[in-house]
Amino acid sequence: MALSAVALTRVILVLNFLVANISGRIANAPGKHLATNTGSGRYRSPFADDYELMPALFHYENVTECFEKYPTSAYCVVKTVLKPEESSDVWRAIAQYSKNPSYHEHSLLDRGLCVDRCVRLLDGLSSSVKATLETEPITVKPYHLLSIPSETGLPKYRTQYGRILNICVNHRLKQRYNLSGHSELERCVTAATQHPSIDAYHVLFLSLIATLCGLVGYASYLEWRHTPPPPSPSLDNNNETSATTKANHARRSTTTTTNALWMEFALQRSWSQLVTPPRTKLQRDFAFVEIFRMLSVFIILAIHVSMAYVAAPTANMRPLEEFYGLPLSLIAVSVFPFQVHTFFTISGVMLAVHFLEFASSRATRVGWSFLWKGVVMRYVRIFPVLFVVWLYQVSWLDWFARGPGDYRYFALERDNCRTNGWLNFLFLNNYFKASSMCMQQSWHLAADFQFFLAGLPLLILINRHPRLLWPMVTSASIFSIAAPIVNLYHHKLPGVILANFKQLRFIFYVHPVLTNDYMLSHPHTCSYFSGLFAGLAYHRYRTTSIPWLSGDTTSSRLLKWLPPAMVLLQAAASPLFYALDYSEPMLWNAVYGAVHRCCWGAMCAVGILYGAKVWQGRHSWIHFHPALQLLSRLSFGVFMVQFNVLKSLTQNASGNGTGFSWKIFFEAVLYTWIVCYGVALLLALMVELPAAAIFKRLLGARKSSQTDKTEQQCALKKE
Incomplete structure (x- = not known):
C-alpha cells in the first residue's frame, strides 16, 4: 500500500533518536576529527573538549539583578560577530563546527548586558585598552536583527550605548577566549x-473570553x-442537517429559546459534533x-519541539546539532516538511x-x-478561530x-x-511581508x-x-511540474529541503527557501491537484472497484509502489545536495x-484512494473510534x-539559556501534545463549532435535505 511509505518515513525520526542516545557520541561530529596543537609539537585528541572551547551561543546577565542594583540603568541585548583569529584554538574550533549545516x-553570539555594569567596567580601563577593544563592523551570513519595529528608541540607544557595549563584550571575550568581535544592539529596555x-x-480579549x-x-x-433525554444515546448535533434529527429536536424542545442563534454555544451540541461517528x-x-x-499532527509537533529548542536560547545545543548531522537525519529533513502537504x-x-457527491444529486449542473457561496462559507468557518488566536x-x-x-x-x-x-x-501572509509574518504557523491556512x-x-x-x-x-x-521547476531555477534554491540551523537562529524570518518557495502555493500545487484527481477517480468508481488499483497487475503494483519508492530514493540522495x-x-x-x-503528492493521493476503496474496511473499529x-x-x-x-x-x-537533554525533549513533546489538544478542544467547543453553526444559519443554509448537507460539507471542508 502506498501509505506504508509515509509510515516508513516517520520511523526515521525514531531511529535517529535511538542512534543518538545509544551511541553516546556521534562518530561524524566535526569535533571528532579536529586536533588541536598544544604548542609542544604534539596534538591532543579533542573529542568533547574542542566543542566546549567555544563561547556559549547565548548569555544573558540577570535582568532582575541589573535593575535592582542599577535602577536607572538600561538592559540591552546585542548580537556579536567574532573576528577571525587563525592562531586561536578556539577560533579553529568555531570555524570547523560552523561550516556544518546542522x-x-x-x-x-547573543549577549544580554546591564549597561551601568558595563560603564563601571569601562571606567576602570585605560584609554589605550579601550582603543584596542574597539572594532569595525564584521559581516557573517546569514545575519538578521530581531528588533521590535514599534520600539522607536533603538536608534537613540545605539548612539548612547553602542560603543560602550562593544568594548564591554570584547573585554570579556579577550579575558576568557582571547577573541574579539563587533557587537550591534538588537534591543534595549529599562526598568x-x-x-x-x-x-x-x-481589554478586548478578556471581554471576548468572558x-x-x-x-x-x-x-x-x-x-x-x-x-x-433523547430516545437514542446520541446528543443533538449543532451542525447536523438530518431532517429527522431536527424534527425530533423540535418535538423535544419545550420553548423557542432553544432555537435562538446563541444556543449553538451549548456544549452538548458542540461535543456531539466532535465525537459523532461516520454515518x-x-x-x-x-x-x-x-x-x-x-499521526501526522503528532509527528509535526515532535519535530517542531526540536526546532523550538534550536531557535531559542538553549544552553546545551550540541545534542541537537549532532542529531541533525546524522545521515539519517539529513535524509529525514528532506521529507518531513512534506508532512503538511499530506493535509493539502x-x-x-x-x-x-x-x-x-453534491453535483450528482442535482437534476441540473452546478x-x-x-462558487461565491462556497468561498464565503469556507472563510467564515476559519475566521473565528483565526481572529481569537490573533x-x-x-x-x-x-x-x-x-x-x-524572550522578545525574540x-x-x-x-x-x-x-x-x-x-x-x-x-x-x-504567505506571499507578502514574510520577514515580519504574523503567526508563521498560519501560512498553510493561506496556501x-x-x-x-x-x-x-x-x-x-x-x-x-x-469534455474539459x-x-x-x-x-x-x-x-x-513546471511551476516548481521555474521557481527553483529562478531563485537558485536546492531541489530538496536542507537542514539549516543558521537560518533557524533567526526563527526562519529571512530563510530564502521558506520565503521564496516552501510557503508559497503555486510551486506546491501538485499535492492538492493529486488529491483532486484522486477524488475524481473515487467518484468515477464509487460503486465498483478501481481496475488499475485493486488488481494484481504490473500497472497496479507500479502505481502503488513507484511514488513512495521514488520519494525514499530521492530523499536518500539528499545528503549530496549539501x-x-x-x-x-x-x-x-x-x-x-x-x-x-x-512524487510525494502522488504517493499520498494513491494511498488515500487505495485506503478508501480497498483498505478502509479492515480496521473499521479503529477508524470509527470516538477518541480518534x-x-x-x-x-x-x-x-x-x-x-x-x-x-x-x-x-x-x-544565563546561557534553557537546559536541554533528550529526557527534557520527550517531556516537552508530551507537554506540547497535551496542552495543544487541550487548548484546541476549548477553541472547538467555544468558538469553532458554535460559530460554524451560527454562520450556516445566518447564511440561510437549508437543513431539511441530505443534498444541502453534502453542499455544506463540500464548502466547509477545511483540510
Whole structure:
C-alpha cells in the first residue's frame, strides 16, 4: 500500500533518536576529527573538549539583578560577530563546527548586558585598552536583527550605548577566549519599559473570553434544562442537517429559546459534533484518513519541539546539532516538511468527493453562484478561530514572558501581528511581508485557501463541461511540474529541503527557501491537484472497484509502489545536495526538486484512494473510534495554537539559556501534545463549532435535505 511509505518515513525520526542516545557520541561530529596543537609539537585528541572551547551561543546577565542594583540603568541585548583569529584554538574550533549545516554559526553570539555594569567596567580601563577593544563592523551570513519595529528608541540607544557595549563584550571575550568581535544592539529596555502595558487589545480579549464563557455556560444550562433525554444515546448535533434529527429536536424542545442563534454555544451540541461517528458511506470510506491526520499532527509537533529548542536560547545545543548531522537525519529533513502537504492532498480529495457527491444529486449542473457561496462559507468557518488566536497574539502573548531574550519569540510576534495581521485575514501572509509574518504557523491556512480558490472553480468547470475533464487534468499536471521547476531555477534554491540551523537562529524570518518557495502555493500545487484527481477517480468508481488499483497487475503494483519508492530514493540522495554550489541556477536540480515534491503528492493521493476503496474496511473499529475522531477533528485548532505552546517551553531563560537533554525533549513533546489538544478542544467547543453553526444559519443554509448537507460539507471542508 502506498501509505506504508509515509509510515516508513516517520520511523526515521525514531531511529535517529535511538542512534543518538545509544551511541553516546556521534562518530561524524566535526569535533571528532579536529586536533588541536598544544604548542609542544604534539596534538591532543579533542573529542568533547574542542566543542566546549567555544563561547556559549547565548548569555544573558540577570535582568532582575541589573535593575535592582542599577535602577536607572538600561538592559540591552546585542548580537556579536567574532573576528577571525587563525592562531586561536578556539577560533579553529568555531570555524570547523560552523561550516556544518546542522550546526549553528558559532561565531555569532547573543549577549544580554546591564549597561551601568558595563560603564563601571569601562571606567576602570585605560584609554589605550579601550582603543584596542574597539572594532569595525564584521559581516557573517546569514545575519538578521530581531528588533521590535514599534520600539522607536533603538536608534537613540545605539548612539548612547553602542560603543560602550562593544568594548564591554570584547573585554570579556579577550579575558576568557582571547577573541574579539563587533557587537550591534538588537534591543534595549529599562526598568519602566521591560514589562508590557495593558491597552485596548488586552481589554478586548478578556471581554471576548468572558462573553464566550457566559454564552457557553448559559446555553449549556438551557440545553440541559429544556431538552429531555433523547430516545437514542446520541446528543443533538449543532451542525447536523438530518431532517429527522431536527424534527425530533423540535418535538423535544419545550420553548423557542432553544432555537435562538446563541444556543449553538451549548456544549452538548458542540461535543456531539466532535465525537459523532461516520454515518454516510462517503464518511465511512474516508474515516481511515483520520488516523494519518492524527499521526501526522503528532509527528509535526515532535519535530517542531526540536526546532523550538534550536531557535531559542538553549544552553546545551550540541545534542541537537549532532542529531541533525546524522545521515539519517539529513535524509529525514528532506521529507518531513512534506508532512503538511499530506493535509493539502487530503483537502483536495475531500473537496472533490463532496462536491461531486453534491453535483450528482442535482437534476441540473452546478451553477457559478455556488462558487461565491462556497468561498464565503469556507472563510467564515476559519475566521473565528483565526481572529481569537490573533487577538491573543496582539494582547496577552508576551505578558508572562519575562526573560531577557524572550522578545525574540513573544514581543516580536506581538508587534508583527499588530502590524501585519490584516494579511492573515486576507490569506495572503504567505506571499507578502514574510520577514515580519504574523503567526508563521498560519501560512498553510493561506496556501490551502488559495488552493481552494483554484480547486472549486476547476471542479465547477468540469461539472458544467465534462469534455474539459482531461484537458483540465493535463493542464493542472503540467503546471504542477513546471511551476516548481521555474521557481527553483529562478531563485537558485536546492531541489530538496536542507537542514539549516543558521537560518533557524533567526526563527526562519529571512530563510530564502521558506520565503521564496516552501510557503508559497503555486510551486506546491501538485499535492492538492493529486488529491483532486484522486477524488475524481473515487467518484468515477464509487460503486465498483478501481481496475488499475485493486488488481494484481504490473500497472497496479507500479502505481502503488513507484511514488513512495521514488520519494525514499530521492530523499536518500539528499545528503549530496549539501555540497552543491547554488550561486548559479541548475536546471537538473530544479527538475529533481519538482519531481520529488510531485512524487510525494502522488504517493499520498494513491494511498488515500487505495485506503478508501480497498483498505478502509479492515480496521473499521479503529477508524470509527470516538477518541480518534475527536483528536483528528481538533487538528485545525492544534495547528493554530502550537507555536504559542512551543514558545512557552523556553521562556524566562537567563544565563546561557534553557537546559536541554533528550529526557527534557520527550517531556516537552508530551507537554506540547497535551496542552495543544487541550487548548484546541476549548477553541472547538467555544468558538469553532458554535460559530460554524451560527454562520450556516445566518447564511440561510437549508437543513431539511441530505443534498444541502453534502453542499455544506463540500464548502466547509477545511483540510
